[in-house]
Amino acid sequence: MPLAVMMLNRVPEVMALRGETELLVKSWNGHTVVTEVPQHNILLRALYFVLVGWWASRLWLELACALCVTVIGLPLGFWMFDRTPAIVPLGR
Secondary structure, three states: OOHHHHHHHHHHHHHOOOOOOOOOEEEEOEEEEEEOOOOOHHHHHHHHHHHHHHHHHHHHHHHHHHHHHOOOHHHHHHHHHHHHHHOOOOOO
């Protein structure tokens, strides 16, 4: 794969400052265990979605748009856009 194509494929990871999946690394009795990050209870997430998720995500997205207007705030604005799906349903 040419270097330019490989670099273009990595742009979302670089702009979001994280990889494809988030993993939880634990050490136990000298062994390292890698698992996915556990989610909150579905009932808690549903209640949060209805009561808090709507308005919190709106404020979050408005702040992200305001940051994207400036060159200095652009990386933080892109990071905030990327993290929005975690704010709306209280996901990890």
